[in-house]
Amino acid sequence: MTNFKFEYVWTDGWDPSPHLRSKTKIIEMENFDMDVSKLPMWSFDGSSTNQAEGGSSDCLLKPVRAYKDPARKNAFLIIAEVLNPDGTPHETNSRAKLIGDMAEQLWIGYEQEYVLMNDSNRPIGFPDGGFPEPQGPYYCAVGQHYVEGREIIEEHLDLCLEAGIGITGINAEVMLGQWEYQCFGKGAQRACDDLMMSRYLLFRTCEAYNVVVNLHPKPIKGDWNGSGMHCNFSWDYIRDTGGKEYIEKVCAHYGKYHKEHLAVYGPDNDQRLTGAHETASMEEFSYGVSDRGASIRIPIYTVEHNWKGYIEDRRPASNADPYAIANRVLETLKEAHEVALK
Numbered sequence: 001m002t003n004f005k006f007e008y009v010w011t012d013g014w015d016p017s018p019h020l021r022s023k024t025k026i027i028e029m030e031n032f033d034m035d036v037s038k039l040p041m042w043s044f045d046g047s048s049t050n051q052a053e054g055g056s057s058d059c060l061l062k063p064v065r066a067y068k069d070p071a072r073k074n075a076f077l078i079i080a081e082v083l084n085p086d087g088t089p090h091e092t093n094s095r096a097k098l099i100g101d102m103a104e105q106l107w108i109g110y111e112q113e114y115v116l117m118n119d120s121n122r123p124i125g126f127p128d129g130g131f132p133e134p135q136g137p138y139y140c141a142v143g144q145h146y147v148e149g150r151e152i153i154e155e156h157l158d159l160c161l162e163a164g165i166g167i168t169g170i171n172a173e174v175m176l177g178q179w180e181y182q183c184f185g186k187g188a189q190r191a192c193d194d195l196m197m198s199r200y201l202l203f204r205t206c207e208a209y210n211v212v213v214n215l216h217p218k219p220i221k222g223d224w225n226g227s228g229m230h231c232n233f234s235w236d237y238i239r240d241t242g243g244k245e246y247i248e249k250v251c252a253h254y255g256k257y258h259k260e261h262l263a264v265y266g267p268d269n270d271q272r273l274t275g276a277h278e279t280a281s282m283e284e285f286s287y288g289v290s291d292r293g294a295s296i297r298i299p300i301y302t303v304e305h306n307w308k309g310y311i312e313d314r315r316p317a318s319n320a321d322p323y324a325i326a327n328r329v330l331e332t333l334k335e336a337h338e339v340a341l342k
Contacts (some may be wrong), residue, residue, distance in 0.1 A: 005075035007156040013050035013092040016267035017319045035061040065193045070162035079193045094323035098188045105236045108191035113227035115219045116149045117212040123177030124148045139174045146249045165194045174225040192322040217317035218271035226272030227318035234310035242308030253336035254284035264324040266317025
C-alpha cells in the first residue's frame with residue numbers, strides 16, 4: 001500500500017474574479033489509475049471562500065478529473081466541482097452547466113496571457129521607478145534586454161506537459177514581463193479543466209521564484225498592452241462543413257449578445273477593450289478575416305481551408321472564468337447555428 005497525495009483544486013466564490021483554492025488529501029491505496037470515481041467527496045469551509053455562511057459553512061468537493069502531479073512524489077492533481085451539502089451544484093459551479101452533445105463537440109483553445117510581477121507590484125524587468133523602452137522588441141523576443149522570466153515559463157511548460165495538460169505553445173508577449181501560453185482541449189469541460197489546472201501550476205511554480213502572476217486585463221496603465229484570454233473555438237459543423245456564408249452568419253449573430261458575453265468575460269475588461277493595443281472597442285461589436293482589432297476574428301487558416309476550421313473570440317480578459325466563457329459561447333452558438341442554417 002502507498003500513501004498517495006491528492007491535491008483537490010477548486011474555484012472559489014470571490015467577487016468579482018474567482019480564485020483557485022486547493023488542499024491535499026492523503027489516501028492509502030495499492031495504486032491510482034486516474035479513475036476519479038474511486039476518490040471520496042471532501043468538504044471544506046465555504047465561509048472562508050465566499051461560498052457559504054459561517055452558521056452553515058460546509059461545502060462539498062466532487063472529484064471530476066485527475067492529472068499527474070510531476071512536482072510531488074506519489075501525487076495527483078484533482079479538479080473538483082463545488083457542491084452544496086445536498087449534493088446539488090453550488091451557484092459558483094459553472095463547470096456543472098457544461099453538459100450535452102454540443103458541449104462535447106466544442107473544441108476550445110485558450111490563449112492565456114499574464115504578467116509576472118515583483119514585490120513592488122511592477123512587471124519583472126521594469127526598472128525601479130521607471131519604464132523600459134517602449135513596446136516593440138518584446139513580442140516573441142529572445143535576449144537578456146528583451147525577455148524576463150524565461151526560466152519560470154519553461155519550468156511551467158514542462159510541468160504542464162508532464163501532467164498531461166494540453167499546452168500547445170508558449171511565447172513572450174508585447175509588454176516586457178508579459179507571457180502567453182496556449183491551452184487546447186477537445187470537449188468544453190476538458191478544455192476548461194486543462195486551463196484551470198495550468199493556472200494552478202503557474203501560480204504554484206511562481207511561489208518558488210517569489211514572483212506574482214497578475215491576471216488583470218490592464219496591469220500597467222498607459223501605452224502598454226493589456227492581457228487577454230482569446231477563445232478559439234470550433235464545433236463539428238464548422239470543422240466538417242463550414243462555408244463562408246454560414247460562418248459570417250454565425251459571427252454576426254454573436255453581435256446580438258455582445259453585452260451578455262462581456263458580462264462574463266472578466267472584470268475590468270473595459271480598461272483593456274479600448275480599440276487600441278490590438279483590441280476591439282468595448283462599445284461596438286465587429287468581426288473580420290484576420291482582423292486582430294475585431295471582437296471576433298475569422299482566422300486565415302479557416303479561410304484557406306475552404307471556410308472550415310475555427311473562429312476566435314478576442315474579447316475575453318485574462319482573468320475570466322473559462323467555464324463561464326464556454327457556457328456563454330455555447331449558449332449563443334446553439335442559436336447562431338440554427339439561424340445560420342436557415
